[in-house]
Amino acid sequence: MSHEVTTRASEPAEVPVHETEEQILARVRGKARQVRLRTWGLRLALIVLWLGSWELTATKWIDPFFYSKPSLIWERLIEWFTEGTQFGSIWLQIYTTVQEAVLGFVIGTVAGVVLGVLLGRSRYWSDVLAPFIKALNAVPRIVLASLFIIWFGLGLSSKVATVVVLVFFAVFFNAFTGAREVDGNVINNARILGAGRRQVLVSIVLPSATTWILSSLHTAFGFALIGAVVGEYAGASKGLGLLISNAQGTFDSAGIYAGMIVITVIALLAEGLIGVAESKLLRWRPSQASASQAV
Structure with a gap:
């Protein structure tokens, strides 16, 4: 026993390995890459499992005329992008819907931000206008889309108006809350230093x-x-909403799913662009991790 203890004591201790900064960064990046690969692999497996089970179920047990199946939807997409649709090129339909959505999005966002911030800083006017804003927000959008078609016709204007109504309230309430959440002490200190109402609004409230x-x-x-598609669904001469409406009228379930997929892809691309813009615009803001380290 004593000989074993002596032998172990005589063994040289392990020398700790000191990693360089480059090695630590490479190890962290490698682990992050592995996590991303596993995440995307799991996502892909779920999609394959979902589509495979749908294809098998529609082939063996349920009627594909009503429920369609992935192979039929893929064929409809290929047909649209190679041969076109009943209403012209699929790219024309995509361009029409995206144009309506982007124009309404810009107008609704600007209006929502301006009114939200102004009313958020004016308690008197927010109290006066609150019932009217809540009443307008409670009106069903599909009813407004029908009215806009009567007022503005089947063209671009009616679809943009529908989009503006939907976007405005989504942005307005967030801008209103953000303006209300500004620290009052910061505003008071700025006013003590001589900042005017406009300077406070632009330099403190908006950021x-x-x-x-x-x-x-x-x-x-x-x-x-959604607003663009709803407007086109209610009445239009072109657009993705018209394709879905026509597919419904002809009992083409594959066409309905194909239209949904195209709209989903557009939404995901827009989501990515908004995320990039958000990360750049908020680059000035310190992260939670750096803030906690500073404390």
Whole structure:
């Protein structure tokens, strides 16, 4: 026993390995890459499992005329992008819907931010206008889409108006809350230093509400696409909503799913662009991790 203890004591101790900064960064990046690969692999497996089970079920047990199946939807997409649709090129339909969504999104966002911030800083006017804003927000959007078609016709204007209504309220309430959440002590200190009402609004209120406003844009663009499609569904001469409406009228379930997929891809691309813009606009804001380290 004593000989074993002596032998172990005589063994040289392990020398700790000191990693360089480059090695630590490479190890962290490697682990992050592995996590991303596992995440995307799991996502892909879930999609394959879902589509495979749908294809098998529609082939063996349920009627594909009503429920369609992935192979039929893929064939419809290939047909649209190679041969076109009944109403012209699929790219024309995509361009029409995206144009309506983007125009309404921009107008609704600007109006929502301006009115939200102004009313958020004016308690008197917010109290006066609150019942009217809530009443307008409670009106069903499909009813407004029908009215806009009567007022503005089947063209671009009626679809943009529908999109503006949907986007405005999504942005307005976030901008309103963001303006209300500004620290009053910061505003008071700025006024003591001689800042005017406009300077406080531009230099303090808007930057503080930026996070609230940008977070609403992700949802708002989804609403913009919904508004464009709803407007086209109610009445239009072109657009993705018209394709879906026509597919419904002809009992083409594959066409309905194909239209939904195209709209989903557009929404995901827009979501990515908004995310990039958000990360750049909020680059000035310190992260939670750095803030906690500073404390």
